[in-house]
Amino acid sequence: MVGVYPGSFDLITNGHFDVIRRSSKIFDTVYVAVMVNKYKKPLFSLEERINQLELVTNEFDNIKIVSHEGLLVDFLKANNIKVIIRGVRSVSEFETEFQLANGYKFLDEDIETFLMSSSSKYQFLSSTMVKEVASFGGDLTGLVPEKIKNQIIQKFKSI
Numbered sequence: 001m002v003g004v005y006p007g008s009f010d011l012i013t014n015g016h017f018d019v020i021r022r023s024s025k026i027f028d029t030v031y032v033a034v035m036v037n038k039y040k041k042p043l044f045s046l047e048e049r050i051n052q053l054e055l056v057t058n059e060f061d062n063i064k065i066v067s068h069e070g071l072l073v074d075f076l077k078a079n080n081i082k083v084i085i086r087g088v089r090s091v092s093e094f095e096t097e098f099q100l101a102n103g104y105k106f107l108d109e110d111i112e113t114f115l116m117s118s119s120s121k122y123q124f125l126s127s128t129m130v131k132e133v134a135s136f137g138g139d140l141t142g143l144v145p146e147k148i149k150n151q152i153i154q155k156f157k158s159i
Helices: 014-026 046-057 072-078 091-107 127-135 146-158
Strands: 002-007 029-036 063-069 083-088 112-117
Touching (some): 002 014, 014 029, 014 046, 014 083, 029 046, 046 146, 063 072, 127 146
Parallel strands (some): 002 083
């Protein structure tokens, strides 16, 4: 079975990595889709986000890093994928993801959404929180994958 884990990944957290790692054990192939949203101004370029994801997932044979601009449903159709993987940290996030899942189902009735509960040690973690910690020079240990920690620190030193 093939699934796609979409997101902006504009700061990869250990929570993202945990969902990727756990998904790789369930699905034969997981596409990690770096989505381009023309209404958002990301901190990291598309190329930087792709490179970071490739670096942190290089130990997995069944993970493929891709990018897509446009509707996620169009990416799924073009690649004959039927499952979307989403991480959920809280009840309020579940409600949002539940609505999104129904929206995807409306756009294509063959699409299923796999909601993966966050590991308890990452339920507090968000890219926004990590960006705030990094912007004040705080310790990122345990918040982001070690392989990209220095890239994040350097990015915040340069802005």
